[in-house]
Every structure is written in structure tokens, then in C-alpha cells.
Amino acid sequence: MEKDVYILGIESSCDETACSVVKNGREIISNVIASQADFHEQYGGVVPELASRMHVDAVYPTIKQALADANLELGQIDAVAVTYGPGLVGALLVGLSAAKGLCAASGVPLVGVNHLMGHICANYLCFEELEPPFLCLCVSGGNTQIVHVKDYSDLEILGRTRDDAAGEAIDKIARVIGLGYPGGPKMDKAGQGGDVTRYAFAKTHMGDTLDFSFSGIKTSALNTINISRQKGEEIDVKDFCASYQHHLAEILVKNTIKAVKQTGVKKVALAGGVSANSFLREAFDKAAKNHKLELYYPKLGLCTDNGAMIASAGYYEYIRGVRHGLDLNAAPSLKLGVNNANT
Numbered sequence: 001m002e003k004d005v006y007i008l009g010i011e012s013s014c015d016e017t018a019c020s021v022v023k024n025g026r027e028i029i030s031n032v033i034a035s036q037a038d039f040h041e042q043y044g045g046v047v048p049e050l051a052s053r054m055h056v057d058a059v060y061p062t063i064k065q066a067l068a069d070a071n072l073e074l075g076q077i078d079a080v081a082v083t084y085g086p087g088l089v090g091a092l093l094v095g096l097s098a099a100k101g102l103c104a105a106s107g108v109p110l111v112g113v114n115h116l117m118g119h120i121c122a123n124y125l126c127f128e129e130l131e132p133p134f135l136c137l138c139v140s141g142g143n144t145q146i147v148h149v150k151d152y153s154d155l156e157i158l159g160r161t162r163d164d165a166a167g168e169a170i171d172k173i174a175r176v177i178g179l180g181y182p183g184g185p186k187m188d189k190a191g192q193g194g195d196v197t198r199y200a201f202a203k204t205h206m207g208d209t210l211d212f213s214f215s216g217i218k219t220s221a222l223n224t225i226n227i228s229r230q231k232g233e234e235i236d237v238k239d240f241c242a243s244y245q246h247h248l249a250e251i252l253v254k255n256t257i258k259a260v261k262q263t264g265v266k267k268v269a270l271a272g273g274v275s276a277n278s279f280l281r282e283a284f285d286k287a288a289k290n291h292k293l294e295l296y297y298p299k300l301g302l303c304t305d306n307g308a309m310i311a312s313a314g315y316y317e318y319i320r321g322v323r324h325g326l327d328l329n330a331a332p333s334l335k336l337g338v339n340n341a342n343t
Contacts, residue, residue: 011307032062079109084328122302130267132150136271144161152320169248202219203216
């Protein structure tokens with residue numbers, strides 16, 4: 001029997017300080033998250049400098065708790081996996097520095113992980129049977145991409161956003177209509193039971209490509225709000241939120257189905273914070289029935305940032321021989337599929 005591999009995953013790319021121990025890339029042994037969402041709500045969004053300071057306070061207690069919950073010592077860990085990009089540079093540096101300190105003190109190998117790869121790997125933690133190849137729609141506040149996952153570390157970007165990410169388009173409109181931060185879950189809740197046909201929004205078509213553009217639908221929504229206010233009319237928030245999210249989901253589903261037809265791959269996963277959106281899940285559930293797809297999406301607690309997804313991604317990098325030196329730096333604009341590893 002092969003030896004079990006335990007990876008300690010550290011995530012600090014935005015406003016969650018998270019640490020987890022995962023066995024063999026699939027089994028969560030511990031998962032600790034210190035969220036800053038309630039704090040940043042008063043500002044209407046994440047304040048990068050304050051986020052970094054809060055990561056400093058939380059990172060080592062979070063690591064200590066994750067090891068304690070797993071009933072493991074640092075010396076029993078096979079590698080420390082840490083997000084080094086993309087994300088807020090100050091926030092990334094906190095988690096990265098903590099990981100380097102652990103590795104320097106213990107001699108445990110360091111494995112840098114692309115945050116977006118982590119989101120894809122969240123599916124492995126929920127579905128033991130899921131293996132590449134499959135298509136993955138990565139959709140979050142900062143990224144929207146259709147990825148062909150050919151193997152655990154072999155990725156091809158089939159489509160990406162040309163401007164705003166879908167999550168950003170939701171967050172911006174949520175603030176404008178007064179829902180506040182975090183916009184995604186608040187808009188999802190506000191739209192429950194609403195009429196998805198009440199409001200119509202312009203959509204941008206990117207020709208024969210699989211790329212996305214969400215600046216048009218966001219501008220259309222802003223215009224709808226402003227025109228209503230100028231006329232002294234009230235926006236029906238429930239119907240507006242339902243209509244807006246329904247339109248966004250249609251765009252995301254349409255391009256993903258185009259990717260299915262182009263590649264012939266009928267196994268589809270969702271990943272990223274927006275994959276928790278109920279309107280998007282409902283739209284994909286219908287598409288899966290209509291097009292006979294195998295559909296996967298992480299449980300809600302693993303859609304948002306967490307250390308378990310980083311540990312899972314770190315496992316697949318570790319077993320293929322990826323190691324990073326202690327000179328690894330944060331890469332706030334890191335692209336998916338890029339890894340500056342020393343192997």
C-alpha cells in the first residue's frame with residue numbers, strides 16, 4: 001500500500017485567511033477559515049491594506065488550528081501548498097511568507113499553487129469519481145473562464161472574459177441597488193422568487209469565440225436603474241435581481257454548451273465563488289438534462305476561498321515533482337496554467 005500524502009494548504013488571496021489539511025488530494029482532514037467579510041461590509045468592498053493586516057493577525061492561529069484539528073504535527077506533513085497568485089499582492093504575501101517560514105523551519109517542501117487551479121480542484125474534494133478530462137467554468141469576482149482540464153496539470157483556456165468578470169458584474173450592481181457587500185450572496189437571496197422576465201438587459205456577443213463580455217449587461221443594468229430613478233419609479237428589487245442573474249446565467253451556460261459541442265467533452269464542472277449562485281446552478285441543471293451532461297459543482301462551503309482547495313491542487317503538483325524555492329514571490333496577475341516551479 002502506498003504511503004498517504006498529507007498536504008497543508010494555505011490561502012490568503014483576498015479576504016479569507018484559510019488553512020486545511022487534505023489527504024491524497026481528495027479527503028479533507030481539517031478545514032479552518034477566518035473570514036473578513038463582516039468587517040469589510042462597512043466599506044462596501046475589500047480594503048486591501050486592511051485585509052493584509054487582518055491576514056497577519058489570523059494566519060498563524062489558523063494554521064495552528066488546522067494542524068490541531070487534523071491531529072498532526074508539522075513534521076508529519078508532506079508539503080505546504082500556498083496560493084501565490086492571482087490575488088491582492090499584500091494579502092498573498094502574508095500567506096506566502098507564513099508558508100515559507102514553516103518550510104524553512106521544518107524542511108518540509110514548499111509548493112506554490114495557482115488560486116484558480118485551486119477552485120477547479122475543489123470539485124475533487126466533493127466527487128471521488130471525478131477525473132480529467134472535463135470542462136470547467138471558472139467564474140468568480142475576478143475571473144470568468146472556460147477551461148479544458150485535459151489532465152490534472154494540463155489545462156487549455158477555451159474562453160475568457162474580455163473585460164469584467166461575472167462576479168464583478170454582480171457585485172457592482174448589488175452595491176448600486178443598495179444590497180451592499182458581499183454582493184453575490186445578497187443578490188442571490190434578494191432575487192429568490194422573483195420574475196426573471198420582468199427586466200431585460202443588453203447582451204454582448206463575441207462572435208464565434210467562447211469569450212465573454214459583461215461590461216454591456218452591467219451598463220444596461222445601470223441604465224435601467226438610473227432611468228427608473230429619473231422617472232421617479234421604484235425598481236422592484238426582487239424581480240430586478242432575479243432577471244439580472246438569470247440573464248448572466250444564460251450567457252455563461254450558452255458559451256459552456258458551445259464549448260461542449262466544439263470539444264465533444266460532456267463532463268462539465270463549475271468552480272469559483274459564483275458557482276454557488278442558485279440561478280446559475282438552476283440554469284446548468286436544465287442544460288445538463290437537455291444536453292445529457294455529467295454536471296459537477298462543489299458544495300457551497302468549497303465554492304468560496306478555502307485552504308482545502310489549495311491543498312488539493314498542491315497535492316497534484318507535489319506528486320508530479322513540483323517544488324518551489326524560498327525565493328518564490330507573489331504573482332498578483334498570475335494566469336491559469338502558469339507555474340514558475342522548480343522541478
